[in-house]
Amino acid sequence: MATLQIEKWERWFLYATVVVLVAFFIAIIASIGEAGIHLPTDEAQVDPAAVASGDVPPFDNPGVYEQPDGSYQAVVVAKAWSFSPAEIEVPAGADVEFVVTSTDVIHGFLIADVAVNGMIIPGQVLKVNATFDEAGVYDIICHEYCGLAHNQMFGQVKVGGAG
């Protein structure tokens, strides 16, 4: 019976590889379970044309709303080539949940300084969260190609009266 030949040093190299990969993966699980960093997940489906004609709450009234618990919800509609509202104002320290959809093509939602990163896919509702501890102006950049003026599509979060 033939057996698979693996050189001794290679065997140890591969054990080390497995250990490193497992350790990295445990760190990822910890980032979700312990640090509470979540990926976007399945929320809800909408009809993009109905969103465009203002028939789908909450997207019929884009804007930022304070919640009973003191956090904020920002309802954002993306279309080529702007975000509505273009500016979102919250106080420093605000916890913000962004609820976002698109009325036309796929857009992106990147607020790099707070590691908010999501795809805005027509027909789907994106929910992402961030805490804005420091006052300042944070750019929201569309990071998915959406046509001619893609590189002019951005919005802003103005925190603590900045800007």
Add this chain to the structure above:
Amino acid sequence: MTATLPAETATKEVVQRKWLKWQLYLGFVGLLIGLLMGALQALDRAEINLYDEVGLQTYFQGLTLHGISLAFVLTFTFANSFLSLTTMRSLERPLRYTWMVQASLVLAFLGVVLAAGAVLLNKASVLYTFYAPLEASVAFYLGAALLVVSTWLISANQLFTLHAWRKDNPGKKTPLLAFVSVMTFLMWDLASLGVAVSVLGFLIPWSLGLTTGNDPLLTRTLFWFTGHPIVYFWLLPAYVSWYMMIPKQVNGRLYSDGLVRGVFILFLLLSTPVGLHHQFTDPGVDEGLKMVHAVLTFGVFFPSMVTAFTLVAAMEDGGRRNGGKGLLGWIPKLPWGNPSFAAQVLAMMAFALGGASGLINASATVNLVVHNTSFIPGHFHMTVGTAVALSIMGICYWLVPYLTGKALRFRGLAVAQAWTWFIGVLLFSRGQMASGLEGQPRRLQVSEATFIQEGWEFHNVTTAIGGSIMFISGLLFFIVMIGTWLSKKPATPAELDMPISETIHGGSETPSILDRIGLWFIVAVVLVVIAYVPVFLTHSYNFTSQGFTLF
């Protein structure tokens, strides 16, 4: 041995080699277009906008050309050509059907004409990801489909040839070179089903006006079903060369036949059920399912680590047999003056960085920092843009003499080509990754963007310089090729044969389970079913999205 007369067999082989040579040259057209577009993009990073001057309407038109001509045309036609030739050489017979070799080239050519034509007319500036509901001309989708069909024909021909070989050689193990060539295409056959369903089932009927509503998340998920394993379809032809030819080129030996088979089996199994790691930030996809794919993505890192060890071991064996002594003394004894070796060993070094950055991208939550930023093109220009592209150039330094019977010219220039590409990509990726970590999005036309932040500029100039060096390096490759084509100097006898490694532990020592191609294909299908059936069962189908042409 075979039913055909030797003379007929020889003629058949000559005809097939000619068609496979032109398949390779079609890839060169892709490489040249890709290089030109890449240069325009690199210059734009330094705010030098030349799109009007060259007659292109937009940056994204050029970016679409860059993507399809390199990621589809160069890679597909190279795999078609190279892995047909390795199968023929390994099984010591021409491919079973000459018409399939011919049809593959005809379809690939038509695919290029249709897809590139649509893009040049600005009817398909949808990037190589062609996400619906951005709507391209039907010619673009049809062209992409024909390119894929050209690869299926090669795969089918390989399988028919292997079947005939087995009938003539009952009980023998598949020769290793044929095994890895066939496995690469089998992996791709399974992987390409996603984009085939997307294009044939949804995008073509939709762009013809036969259907109205679209589900952009569904076509996106189908794209990424194929979109990750496609990187292994780009990479594995280079692996075939790294495993099967580089040891021979350095006068070393491959350690174990069985381990190589094991690595290619792992790629067949693990390449496809990982696609959701490109959709970590997508809404509408369950977070738990994303994590399942994340685990499997970590799994597919494993065979590349086996590869890293095995290849360095084979090179050390060669360096020592060349007289190298001591811990590192074998390194200077490697054939650094051989451009084929130099290009490929530098490609491997870039791949070490590319692989490590890929693991960052695969790390679900860490990916939130880098997803769709410039970090990503920084990563994949070290993988597909160098590990694959520079290896292809390195392989061509023996493959073109092998196919044309002409000696390679300008060998020193070819060595310089390899080094300039390597230095160029290190600068390029350094700029892209650093700006990405500072929040710069990818698919960015710097000269037109309205949200450029201070701090990005230095990195972007680094990218521009690196990209320009890569462009110059690409031109050097074509100078070497043109010099070789025009040369009257015949190839040496050594150049007329394919370099094939010997193994220390050969096929006779390999457990026969590692030669069960059909069995492993079934296991791969089962894994894909386990990883993707829940995705498609839990998907909330929503065909309400209309098409938009915004370019």
